[in-house]
Each structure stands twice: as structure tokens, then as C-alpha cells.
Amino acid sequence: MEPVRSSDPQEILRRVFGYESFRGEQQAIVEHVAGGGDALVLMPTGGGKSLCYQVPALARAGTGVVVSPLIALMQDQVDALRALGVRAGFLNSTQDADERRLTEQAFLAGELDLLYLAPERLRVESTVRLLDRGRIGLFAIDEAHCVAQWGHDFRPDYLLLSELHTRWPDVPRIALTATATEATRREIAQRLQLTDAKHFVASFDRPNISYRIVPKNEPRKQLLELLRTEHAGDAGIVYCLSRKSVEQTAEFLSGQGIRALPYHAGLDAALRRENQARFLREDGLVMVATIAFGMGIDKPDVRFVAHLDLPKSVEGYYQETGRAGRDGEPSTAWLAYGLADVVQQRKMIDDSEGDAAHKRRLAMHLDAMLALCETTECRRAQLLRYFGQDSGVQRCGNCDTCLTPVSSWDGTVAAQKVLSTVWRLKHERRQSFGTVHVIDILLGKRTPKVEQFSHDELSVFGVGADLTEPQWRSVIRQLVARGLLAVGGAHSTLVFTESSPAVMRGETPLMLRTEPERAARPSRSRGGSGTRPAVELSAEAAPVFERLRAWRAAAAKEQGVPAYVIFHDATLREIATRAPADRAALGTISGIGEGKLARYGDQVIDVLHGAAS
Known part of the structure; x- marks a missing residue:
């Protein structure tokens, strides 16, 4: 694989990733880090966080080292980068000795653009010595909220990452997270020794997600109605609090003819890996899971996230619902909530380990979540205020309290x-x-x-x-x-x-x-304030799109990668609509860089010609 040779972030964005321009804060972040600056980045799921470290890593000399807790997803992340022509590898506990040795040799030879590491690898002295011997272009700390003791997903291994600055003081660092309050942000900066880093805070708004919270009344039947009436055949995630509830809900949905799989920490590790792989690679699967599932899931076409139990915090709720609609298309965040949830969560706090201050902090998190559930105001506006952002809009037009205004x-x-x-x-x-x-x-x-x-x-x-x-x-x-x-x-x-x-x-x-009699359901093509309807294909383009999807599914199966690693649906829609006549025209489609054009261009043109004949 030929290395990407350019110090111009804009050229890298176009040639490698196939995009003509950065979005929002991306350009400022990329230029700051590529220039050697430290950064703390808060950007919502689906906002393009990965580009904020991938592009600088390609622009700088040396290898970009990415610290991530997502061991189960590293292979898919690396596969996606290799499909773009990026030289990527990873080191974690899933590899055998030969695989690790080959990756280490590639790193030392300067043949890797990006190297993914699990945080616990930095406890291993041989890994530290390996990094000392190679040339590091930058450190990226993904899911940085894991370092915050009071955050929603604390990981002790992340505390080790403060040593990166001590041992490699001249290597720029970028820490990224999809959710953090101002207090959590300060804690991340302090624990990672990023107090002098420039902070970039993108808008937390996800206007394509419709937020809905309904009174709990036979929640599995309520969920079934949601799936049958609004999300038939869609991929989605259903979160439950207990392992038993996960298994019972997955069994219930399967019995109703919906393809559903369970996922929780008590399942056999091989079965968990298989179910996760199926969810990523197959269309229209529903994953029923505890919160152990989902961090870093890059599946762009998750159309709904449903909660059958109350999340413990607004941060957790936002992180989990953010796994819907990463492609920007209309999606649903649905939560069934009742008195039993409040009782259960308060009891869990009372029974939790920790001192009085710890329990008070947990209670504060819960109170904020309850306030979101009980509000008569726009849920999106309240979510944004929680993260210290004012949308300036009193009614978003795409949450249940806006669609069916609630009185007090x-x-x-x-x-x-x-x-x-x-x-x-x-x-x-x-x-x-x-x-x-x-x-x-x-x-x-x-x-x-x-x-x-x-x-x-x-x-x-x-x-x-x-x-x-x-x-x-x-x-x-x-x-x-x-x-x-x-x-x-x-x-x-x-x-x-x-x-x-x-x-x-x-x-x-x-x-x-006042509880509404029945909350209005938003249309999937609703174009309310801030929302973007799904692209409607013409009568001519629709069958071409389906042919492209069939080709993509076969190619993905042959390569053993998720379909989105090859092309996102949005890219296929644009191809089907514009029907480029040759590879040069195909290369102007958003999301098709030089690597994908070289690898898949002829196959796509053949599909288009076959559709036209």
C-alpha cells in the first residue's frame, strides 16, 4: 500500500476521504493539531470526530497513535482505513504473537500511518519501549470521557494516559469525546495534563434525531408497536438495564418475527463477538443490549435507539441515543419511563458503594435525567442546556413535547x-x-x-x-x-x-x-425545524440504488467487513441519482477518495451499466 504523501489537510480530505470540505469545527481542529498543538475536542456522535485525528496523522511525519477502549471494533476501524488506502494497524489482546510482531515491525519501519492501541497496552513495558523506538506523529485519545471518575463510563486504565505528556512531551495530543459537561471537561483536561490544550466544543445538537419519552405501560408491546409502525426492517438498538431483561426482550421480539440478537457481559465472549459482527455486517438487525454494547459502533444506518429502562444520567442517555442516525438521516430516540424506574434507580444509588459525596453525585445525575423526562419544554433545548449550550430555539419541532405540546x-x-x-x-x-x-x-x-x-x-x-x-x-x-x-x-x-x-x-x-393522551408520531420524512428528510430516490434511481446495495453486500461478505466500510448509503444514493458515466465522474461523488475509486470504481461502473442495459 502506497503511503499518503501530503502535508495539506485539505488535499488529504479530498484524495483519501473523498470530501471537498470540512464540516463545522473540523478544519480548525485539524489545522491546530497538524501544526503541533494539543486539543480537547467535544463533538457529538456522527459529527466526524475521527477525521479530526486521522487527517492530522496523515499530514504529520510519523505514525498517529490512537488510544481507544474499543478492542472489539479495532479490526473494523482498521479495515475501514485500509479501504481508503491508509496504512493502519492495531495492537490488542485479540492478536496472536505473529500478528503483533508484524504490526510492530511495520510501525518501526515507518510503514503505518495510524496505530490503534488499547489503553491497557500502555501498562506493558514492551509496548512503551516499542513506542520509544518508533516515530510518533501524534497521540489521539478517543472516548476521553473514560478518564473522568464522575463521568458515565470511567475506565481505570485511562488514568495511565497522563504519562503520555511526561514521556513524549513534544508529541501533540488530541483527546476526543462525544459527551461531557463542563465539569467533566475540566476533569478530562486535568487528568490528561491537557490544561493548556485548546478546547473545541461543537454543537451537541443532533437535529435528525426525534427524541420521545413515553409513559411506561407494557413496554415490550409498546416497543413492538414502534418497530412495526415506524421502523419495520430497520437496524436499531434496544437498551435494557438487566441481563435477564435483555434475553427476554430479544426472545420476545424474535417470537414476533423481528430479527433480534442479545448482547450483555454475561454471554459467552465468542457469542458476543458473533452477535456484534452480525449487527455490523447485516442489514435490519435489532440488537437488544445492556449499556456494555455500543461505544464506538460506527454503523451509520442505525435508525432507532430505544430504552426500556431509565438511563442513569443525561450523559449516558445522550451517548447511547447518539448511536442512531450517524448518517444524518431521520432517526428515533425512544424511551419508556415509569415510576418503577425511579424507584429502581434510587435504590441502586442507596445500595451503591462509595461515600456520601459519591452517592450525592449519582443522585444529581439521576435528578437531571428525571427532569428531562418530566419537562414540559422542548426536550432538545433542555438537552443542549444541560451541556451548557443554548440552541436559541424554544421549540425544535422534532421531539414529542414539540409535536404534541405538553401543558402543566x-x-x-x-x-x-x-x-x-x-x-x-x-x-x-x-x-x-x-x-x-x-x-x-x-x-x-x-x-x-x-x-x-x-x-x-x-x-x-x-x-x-x-x-x-x-x-x-x-x-x-x-x-x-x-x-x-x-x-x-x-x-x-x-x-x-x-x-x-x-x-x-x-x-x-x-x-x-399533564400526560398527553397519545404522543404524535413524527413522519420519517418530516422536515421540521432543523431536520433533514431522507433523500427520496426517483423511479429511475431507486432500482439502481438497490442493485448497488446488492453489489456492496456481496463485496462486503467476500471481504469480511461491514457494508458501510465499502460505501455509505448516502454515497450509493448519490451514485444512483447522478449515474456517473465513467471513473472520472464517479470520483466527484462525495465519500469516494482515490483509494476507493481505484479499488471499486470499475465494479461500480459495471453495476451502473448493467442497470442501464
């Missing part, structure tokens, strides 16, 4: 009725009960349990007939979410908090969220 109501009296019921059970009867029983009392239902304990004799019996059962569930959920009521004990009974008495006395008005 004065819930002070309703809250007093709930709290009074809980108080009377505790102080008049020395009893505690859960949500269902409290609602039965409020609605005046003479259930066997109500009659058994003579709770129909309480003064609060039947005082809540003005609201329905789902409405009372919403009231109680919001009280628990705000810490105005708690759930405790083995039987999940409702109990007072320090804030409960003030609410019961009516000292502060309490505005609550």
Missing part, C-alpha cells in the same frame, strides 16, 4: 391528597403500602385488601375520584421524581421525605406535567 397544571391539591393518604396510613394505622393500594384508596375502590384493613373507613377514602388511575400514577411518579415522596422497604411502600410536610401543608404551589 396546579397539582398542589392532588399532591396533598396523596401525601395525606400516606400520612394517615402511617400515623393512624401504623401501616405502609405501595402505589396501587394508595390509588385504590383515593379512587374509593373496595378491593379485598382495602376491606381487609378497613381502609374504606379512612377520611381520605374516595377523595381522588376526580382523577383517573393513570393520572394518579403520573402524580405519584412526579412526586417521587422530585423527591417529595419516596419508595422504600422490601415491598416498595410510599414514605415521606423531608420535603413532604411542606407540600402537604400547601406552602408552595406544585405544577405537574
